[in-house]
Structures are given as structure tokens and as C-alpha cells.
Amino acid sequence: MSRIAARFAALKSEGRGALIPYLQAFDPDAETSLALLRGMPAAGADLIEIGVPFSDPAADGPTIQAAALRGLAAGATLRKVLEMVRRFREEDRDTPVILMGYLNPIDSYGPRRFCADAAAAGVDGLIVVDMPPEESDLLAADAAANGLDVIRLVAPNTSDARLREILPEARGFIYYVAITGITGTRSASADELAAAIPRIRAASDLPVAIGFGIRTPEQAAHASRTADAAVVASALIHTLAGTLDNGRATKDTVPAVLHQLRDLATAVRK
Amino acid sequence: MPASDPQTQPNSLRAGPDWRGRFGTFGGQFVAETLIPLVKDLETAYEAARNDPSFHETLAYYFRDYVGRPSPLWFAERLTQELGGAKIYLKREELNHTGSHKLNNVMGQILLARRMGKTRIVAETGAGQHGVATATVCALFGLKCVIYMGATDVERQKPNVFRMHLLGAEVKPVTAGAGTLKDAMNEAMRDWVANVADTYFLVGTVAGPHPYPRMVRDFQSIIGEETREQILEAEGRLPDYIVAAIGGGSNAMGIFHPFLDEPSVKLIGVEAAGLGLESGKTAASISRGRSGVLHGNRTYLLQDGNGQIEEAHSISAGLDYPGIGPEHSWLHEIGRATYVGATDQEALDAFQLLTRTEGIIPALECAHGLAHVMTLAPKLPQDRIIVLNLSGRGDKDIFTVAQHLGVTL
Numbered sequence: 001m002s003r004i005a006a007r008f009a010a011l012k013s014e015g016r017g018a019l020i021p022y023l024q025a026f027d028p029d030a031e032t033s034l035a036l037l038r039g040m041p042a043a044g045a046d047l048i049e050i051g052v053p054f055s056d057p058a059a060d061g062p063t064i065q066a067a068a069l070r071g072l073a074a075g076a077t078l079r080k081v082l083e084m085v086r087r088f089r090e091e092d093r094d095t096p097v098i099l100m101g102y103l104n105p106i107d108s109y110g111p112r113r114f115c116a117d118a119a120a121a122g123v124d125g126l127i128v129v130d131m132p133p134e135e136s137d138l139l140a141a142d143a144a145a146n147g148l149d150v151i152r153l154v155a156p157n158t159s160d161a162r163l164r165e166i167l168p169e170a171r172g173f174i175y176y177v178a179i180t181g182i183t184g185t186r187s188a189s190a191d192e193l194a195a196a197i198p199r200i201r202a203a204s205d206l207p208v209a210i211g212f213g214i215r216t217p218e219q220a221a222h223a224s225r226t227a228d229a230a231v232v233a234s235a236l237i238h239t240l241a242g243t244l245d246n247g248r249a250t251k252d253t254v255p256a257v258l259h260q261l262r263d264l265a266t267a268v269r270k
Numbered sequence: 271m272p273a274s275d276p277q278t279q280p281n282s283l284r285a286g287p288d289w290r291g292r293f294g295t296f297g298g299q300f301v302a303e304t305l306i307p308l309v310k311d312l313e314t315a316y317e318a319a320r321n322d323p324s325f326h327e328t329l330a331y332y333f334r335d336y337v338g339r340p341s342p343l344w345f346a347e348r349l350t351q352e353l354g355g356a357k358i359y360l361k362r363e364e365l366n367h368t369g370s371h372k373l374n375n376v377m378g379q380i381l382l383a384r385r386m387g388k389t390r391i392v393a394e395t396g397a398g399q400h401g402v403a404t405a406t407v408c409a410l411f412g413l414k415c416v417i418y419m420g421a422t423d424v425e426r427q428k429p430n431v432f433r434m435h436l437l438g439a440e441v442k443p444v445t446a447g448a449g450t451l452k453d454a455m456n457e458a459m460r461d462w463v464a465n466v467a468d469t470y471f472l473v474g475t476v477a478g479p480h481p482y483p484r485m486v487r488d489f490q491s492i493i494g495e496e497t498r499e500q501i502l503e504a505e506g507r508l509p510d511y512i513v514a515a516i517g518g519g520s521n522a523m524g525i526f527h528p529f530l531d532e533p534s535v536k537l538i539g540v541e542a543a544g545l546g547l548e549s550g551k552t553a554a555s556i557s558r559g560r561s562g563v564l565h566g567n568r569t570y571l572l573q574d575g576n577g578q579i580e581e582a583h584s585i586s587a588g589l590d591y592p593g594i595g596p597e598h599s600w601l602h603e604i605g606r607a608t609y610v611g612a613t614d615q616e617a618l619d620a621f622q623l624l625t626r627t628e629g630i631i632p633a634l635e636c637a638h639g640l641a642h643v644m645t646l647a648p649k650l651p652q653d654r655i656i657v658l659n660l661s662g663r664g665d666k667d668i669f670t671v672a673q674h675l676g677v678t679l
Contacts, residue, residue, distance in 0.1 A: 055447070055578040056564060058456045059302045059463065065446060077576040103300060103563045108577025130300045130563065134290070155304040157466055162307075180304050181464035 003096040003124045004149055004172045007047060008207040008228060017224030018046035019268045020209060021261050022100070022233035024067035025050050025084055026076035027240065032249040033071075036240075036257055037088050041095045043258040044265020049127070049231060052081050052101030059129045061184035063234040063241070070247060078105045078114065082121040089122030098125035098151060098172075103138070112142045119146035125172045127151045133166045144171075151175050154200055156192070163203035173207040174200055176227065178214070184234030187213030193226045217267030224268045232264055283530040283606060286597065291480020292568075294603060296596035299479045300563045304463050308471075309566075313481045315386045320488065325385070329378055333492065336410070337366050337373050341493075343500035343657070348627040356650035358643060359509070360630070360660040361497050361525060370633065370662030371493060371521045372403035372474060378489030379472050380407040388470035390414045394458040396423055396451035396517065397588035397635065398430025399662055400474030405439035415439040418457040421449035423587045429666055448581040451517075451591045455565050475518025476595030479566030483595050490524025497657055498528055505655060511646065513538045514659040515639040516609070517553065517589035519598045521661035526607060536608070539598060540642045542584035543611030553582035555594040556602050556609040569596040585614035585670065586634035588662070612641035618674055620644055621664060633662030634670065 001009070011018050021040055026033050040048050053071035057064060085097055099118065106114050106128065118126070126148055131138065136150060143150045149172030154163065157180055167174065176196065178188035188196075193210065200208050210223040211231030223230035239260050243252040286293040299309055319325040333339040341362045350358045363371040383391060391413050395401030401417040408415035417434055421443040424431050434441050447453035462471040473482045476490070494512075501509050512529060514522035516539040529535040541554035552558055555570045562571040564579055572580040572592035582592045601607035612620070620640035625631050632640060636659065643658050650656075664671070672679050 055580075056452065056456050058459045058565070059304075061460070072578065079576075104571070104573065104579070105577035107561075107563055108573065108575070129302050130566070132299065132301060132303055132306050134299055134306070153303040155302075157307045158303060159307065177302075177304060180466045182460045185464065 002147060002149065002172070003094065004047065007094070007096050008173065011046060016269060017227065018209070018229035019044055019220060019224060019265050020047045020049055020229050020231040021045045021236055022049040022051060022231060024064065024071050024237060025052060025081040026071035026074040027067040027237070028070045028244055028247055028249050029074045030080070030084070032253055034084055034087060035254050037084065038091060039254060039258045040261060041092055043261040044268070045095060045261065047096040047098060047229070049098045049100050049233070050081065050085065052078060052099055052105060054102040054105060057102060059182055061182040061234060063184040063237050066241065067237045078109050082117055082123070085123055086121040096124040097122060098127060099123055100127040101129070103128050103131045106139070111139050115139065115142035115146045115148055119148055123148060125149040125151050127153065127175060133169070153177055156180055156196060160199060160203070163200060167200070167204040170204055170206055173209050173229065174204055176200060176208055176210045178210050178212045181212070183212055185213070187215065187219060190222060193223065197227050217264050220264045221267040221270060230268065236260060284527060286600070287480060287484050291484070293597045293600035295561070296568050296599040297480055297483055298568050299566065300568065301479045301566045302463060304466065305479070308462070308466055309479045309481070311386070316382060316481050316485050319382050319385060325381065328381055332377050332381070333374070337377060339366070339492065340496045341365050343497060343504065345504065346628050349624065350647070352623070352627050353644060353647040355647040355652065356510070356654035356656045357652065358647055359501065359655065359657045361493060361657055363493060363521065363659060363661045364630070364632065364663035368399070368403045368406050369665065370399040370403070371490060371524060372400045373406070374492055374524065375474065375486045375489040375520060376400070376403040376407050376472065379485070380411060383470035383472065384411060386470065388468060390416070390465065390469045391472050392416045392418065392458050392461045392469055393472040393474060394418050394451065394454040395474065396420070396454070396590055397586065397666065398423070398427040398434065399588060401439070401441070402430050402433050402437070404472050405434040405437035408439060409437045416461065417441045418444050418454040418461065420451060420454045421445045423450055423454070426670060427587055427666060450581065450587070452579065452582070459565070475520040476523045476597060477518045477565060477567055477569065477593060483567065483597055486520050487523045487527055487597060490520050491527045493521065493524040493659060494526065494528035497525055501655070501657060508532055508535050509655040509657045510534070511536045511538060511654070511656040512659070513540060513639050513643050513646070513656060515540050515589065515636045515661065516594060516598065517542070517591050517635065518593070519595040521659050523595055523597055525659045526601070530606060537601070537606065538642060539607055539609045540639045541609055541611050542586060542589035542638055543613045544583040546613055547611045551583035552611065553584040553589045553591060554611045555592060556598065557611050559592070561599070564593055567596045569593050569599045570602070585617060585674070586638065588633070588635040589638065610642055612638040616641035618671065621671060630660070631664035632660055633664045634667045636661045
């Protein structure tokens with residue numbers, strides 16, 4: 001069983017949903033980012049999403065855009081992000097890691113070599129924002145051959161017909177983008193989520209994670225119960241950004257983010 | 271569409287894109303899931319429109335009475351004498367309403383947006399020509415208009431920013447990245463994804479997710495169709511060369527496309543070489559880039575070894591884009607069109623030459639095309655014919671040119 005499937009199965013028997021925090025690799029520097037990654041499981045992360053910095057993050061709002069720029073300024077490359085995952089895996093063999101990013105760095109690295117290297121580093125899943133199912137043949141075979149789950153995204157305006165079309169080939173879990181919009185802006189209402197999740201369930205048996213607009217412990221708890229997991233990204237990065245001094249990490253950076261993560265985890269586990 | 275629709279003819283270079291929106295390996299629909307229903311709706315709506323004779327009649331009416339088409343094909347006699355070689359014709363797209371070829375595409379897409387019931391238009395702009403054209407048709411039809419423009423470009427294209435304001439558009443400066451066209455494109459896509467219900471994204475060039483490259487090309491192909499008729503009337507034969515400047519590549523695609531199946535007509539796209547093709551400061555995606563994925567399509571991109579997109583550089587804000595339309599990438603790979611570069615300085619020299627020999631002040635964008643004509647024409651015998659697409663007028667550029675000539679206005 002893959003680490004992603006094992007983790008969701010274990011949580012199901014615990015009777016709760018997952019908390020999936022997000023960090024942008026190398027934000028604001030390699031060392032801080034690795035320390036944050038290493039601290040996340042103990043602070044309550046059930047799975048972890050690592051953003052791969054890209055120069056043109058067209059689906060992201062200002063918070064993650066700024067994080068990507070800090071990561072790039074700190075020298076982030078796809079190869080170095082994989083190295084970061086490898087170092088994390090030295091200490092943690094169980095927490096699933098999902099890389100989230102845009103296609104061009106992967107395309108430039110070479111899809112075949114990337115999938116092999118990512119699996120070897122300990123990556124479990126890939127979310128490629130600008131690679132819809134129509135274009136996923138670029139990665140699908142190599143990802144499958146290496147045991148990597150290509151996570152499919154679903155949006156509020158994805159029709160039932162399309163859900164039935166694209167979800168049978170989904171792997172790992174389904175990522176529900178809760179709003180039509182970019183990261184870190186609006187939040188979906190409880191009613192909207194309550195209407196959306198059954199539509200996805202009707203088309204897939206995989207776990208469903210809700211992302212985009214989940215900022216507070218209450219929202220995280222609600223989302224993890226309405227679906228199977230809650231992704232929190234911009235809210236954590238906002239906290240990280242608030243601890244920086246002229247763009248540099250301070251002694252508060254890692255503790256502040258992990259403290260917020262603990263609060264989110266407490267709410268999800270209640 | 272006319273009966274000679276190349277989509278139905280075998281072995282035509284004009285048949286692309288395929289069902290996946292690809293020209294060879296280029297193009298496609300590389301967008302977030304939230305945008306998939308929108309690009310598919312657009313595909314369906316455009317397909318219906320292009321098969322509807324009344325859509326073409328309406329477009330023809332606006333082309334004639336509002337845009338001012340057909341644009342003349344002018345024999346540039348003094349320029350020809352000055353260069354002492356091939357005969358040079360200028361396709362006068364700068365005489366269109368709003369001063370460039372941009373209005374051809376905008377007119378077509380705004381009619382489509384109205385058919386689709388959209389009430390709010392967003393667009394990206396570099397030099398401001400596409401922004402002005404979009405603001406113009408939004409004024410004409412009473413639609414809400416939001417233009418994203420890089421903060422750097424807002425600064426260097428002030429007259430166009432003011433024009434857009436006068437036309438009732440909201441101009442949103444984009445400070446992300448280097449504040450140029452690429453960043454404006456990102457921001458326009460973010461707006462579109464956040465306003466899926468009422469908003470139409472009016473892409474200004476032959477790039478972006480399918481069906482934009484094809485649709486924009488179709489609307490711009492009026493340039494090449496007219497050129498064909500006009501040169502046959504003037505010379506009784508097709509030209510030997512067609513030259514056009516390339517940023518995203520819409521004016522070039524528009525004049526190239528009707529000639530793709532005419533092997534005797536050589537097609538030359540001129541990219542902005544900026545400070546020189548070897549300088550690292552260029553906007554020459556084909557000469558200096560490689561295949562990658564950005565803004566919804568696979569195409570040649572300026573990028574570093576890690577797949578991060580690089581900032582383009584050109585004296586001309588309209589060419590300052592690190593990508594190029596996917597059909598050009600394909601034409602380059604199959605060798606049907608040739609892509610060369612012209613530097614900032616060569617464009618400035620060409621700008622002045624045309625102004626003094628023909629009394630036509632060209633946009634700095636098409637001055638790049640002219641710069642190549644200046645090296646090409648003298649090498650050719652006098653019975654050869656070159657057509658240059660003069661895609662825009664240069665009034666907007668006089669401040670930039672003055673600055674480079676050391677003149678304070």
C-alpha cells in the first residue's frame with residue numbers, strides 16, 4: 001500500500017480527517033524550510049504538501065507568489081527540492097509528501113528522470129496545477145511506473161459529467177479546489193462544501209481533500225469532517241512571512257508556524 | 271468559413287491545430303482545472319461562430335466601417351530606391367482604427383464575447399496597443415473593461431494608459447516580477463479564474479491555451495488574405511518574401527497564414543534581439559529559448575536551466591515577452607518560416623529611415639521587421655518583392671525614441 005493510502009486508511013480507523021499543511025520549499029531559505037518540514041509531523045501534519053517555487057505561479061495569490069519569489073531567491077531548484085525531501089525521509093518514513101507546483105520545471109528536468117528521482121527521494125504524490133487530465137499523458141506512465149500518485153484537481157465548476165470522466169483515473173486522493181479563484185483569497189461557505197463533496201463522492205471512492213481558503217482551526221476542522229482532509233497553505237505562509245526580518249528567517253519563524261499548525265491539528269482532532 | 275476551409279483539405283500546412291489544440295508538439299490546454307470549463311466553452315462557442323455566416327457578415331461590417339479595412343498595400347518607392355534592391359511593399363495595418371493590427375482580433379473576440387453573453391472583459395497588454403484596442407471595443411459595446419499592464423510598461427507607455435482611461439477602462443498596474451507583459455498575463459489569468467461566470471479573457475496574441483492561438487490567428491488572417499489580393503493586383507504574382515516582427519506573433523501569424531501553402535513565398539519572423547542575440551538581454555524566444563509550458567501552451571520560451579521563465583528585454587514593450595505563439599514554434603521546427611533577430615539599435619535606425627523616406631512613423635515593434643528588410647532587400651535583385659507587415663504606428667513610441675536619441679521633450 002502506498003504511504004498516501006496507508007495514511008488515509010489509518011485515519012479512517014481513528015475516525016478523523018487529515019490535516020495537510022503546505023510549505024513553499026526554500027522559503028525563506030533552505031535550512032529554515034527543512035527545519036519546518038521536519039517539525040511538521042510532530043506538530044500535527046498528517047500529510048505534507050511542498051510547493052515547488054516557480055517564476056510564474058498563475059494560480060496563486062500574493063502570499064504564495066511572494067513565498068515562491070523568496071524560495072527562488074534562496075536558490076530553489078527542483079533538484080534541490082528533491083534533495084530536501086530525501087533529507088526529510090532520513091527521519092520520517094511514514095508521512096506522505098506531495099509536491100505541488102507547475103509543469104515547466106518538471107518538463108525542463110525531464111519527466112522520466114524526474115519521476116524516478118522523486119520516487120527515490122521519497123515523494124509520494126504530485127499536484128501539477130497547470131497539467132489538467134487532458135495533458136497528463138506527459139507524466140502519467142512515468143509516475144505510475146515509479147509509484148507516484150498524480151493527484152487530480154476538481155473545482156466548483158467541474159461538471160458531474162466531467163467528474164465521471166476524469167476521476168476514474170485519479171490516484172491517491174482528490175484535491176477539491178473549494179473556490180473558483182486563486183490561493184489565499186476567498187473561502188467557500190459550509191453550504192457550498194456540503195453541496196460539493198457528495199458530487200465528488202458519487203464519482204470516486206478516493207479520499208477527498210479540500211484546499212483554497214482554509215485559514216482558521218474551525219475551517220480546518222469543518223473541512224476535514226465534510227471531506228477527508230483539509231489543506232492549509234496561505235495562512236501558514238502568512239504567519240511565516242510575518243516573522244521575517246528583511247526577508248530573512250528569525251528565531252521565531254519555525255516556532256510560529258509550528259505553533260499555528262498545532263492549533264489547526266488540535267481542532268482537526270477534536 | 272469559406273468553402274476552401276483548409277481544415278478540411280489534406281496535406282495543408284493551414285490545417286492546424288489538431289483536436290488537442292496542437293501544432294505538432296506545440297500548443298495544448300495547459301490550464302488549471304477551474305479554467306477547463308471556460309476554455310472548452312470558448313472552443314464550442316468559437317466553433318459555432320466560425321460556422322455561422324451571420325457572424326462573418328457582422329465581423330465584415332465592423333472591419334469595413336469601424337476598423338477601416340481593407341488596409342492599403344503601399345509600394346514604398348523611396349525606401350526601395352534607398353535600399354537599392356528588391357521592391358518593398360508595406361501592408362498598412364498602422365492605418366487601422368487605434369493604430370495597429372490589434373483591433374482585428376479584438377473586434378472578432380468582442381463579437382464572440384457578446385454571443386456568449388459575457389459582460390466583463392479582461393485583457394493583458396504590453397505596449398498598450400492591445401489594451402487600447404480592447405478598451406475601444408468595450409466602449410463601443412458598453413462593456414466593463416479591466417486591463418492588466420506591467421507597472422514598468424505603465425511607466426514607459428503613459429500615452430496609451432491615458433487613452434485607456436479616457437475610453438473608460440480600468441488599468442491595473444502589475445508589480446509582480448519585472449512588471450512587464452508576462453506578469454500582466456499571469457494577473458489576467460488570475461482574474462479570469464476568480465470571475466468565471468461573467469468574464470471574458472480577451473487574449474491579445476496567438477498564444478495561450480487552445481483555442482486562443484487558432485482563434486486569434488483566424489481573426490488576424492484578414493491581413494494576409496488582403497495582402498494576397500492586393501499584391502496579385504499590383505504585381506500579378508505573389509511576393510518572394512513576407513517579413514513581420516514577432517512578440518507573441520499575432521501580426522506575423524495573420525500575414526503568414528494565408529501563404530503557408532505557397533512554397534515560393536518565404537516567411538520571415540523578426541524577433542527582438544534586444545541588446546544583441548548573444549547579450550542575454552533579448553526577447554528572442556525562438557533564437558534563444560527552448561520548448562516549455564507557460565500561459566496555457568507549450569511553445570518556445572526564454573527560460574533558465576531549471577525551467578524558470580526569464581525576463582525578456584526589448585526597447586519595444588510590445589515585443590517584451592519570453593514566449594511566442596505555438597504555431598510559430600511549429601513553423602520554425604518544420605522549417606516553413608525562418609526566425610531572425612533585430613536589435614534595439616537596428617530597430618531605432620529603421621524607425622528613422624522609414625520616417626524620413628516614406629513619411630510613415632512606424633511602431634518600434636514593426637521597426638524590427640523593417641530592420642531585417644534593410645539587410646535583406648539590398649542583397650536581392652530588383653525584380654524580387656518583399657512585403658513587410660507594418661503592424662502599428664509609432665506615435666506612442668516618440669518618447670522612447672527621443673530618449674534614445676538624447677532629446678528631451
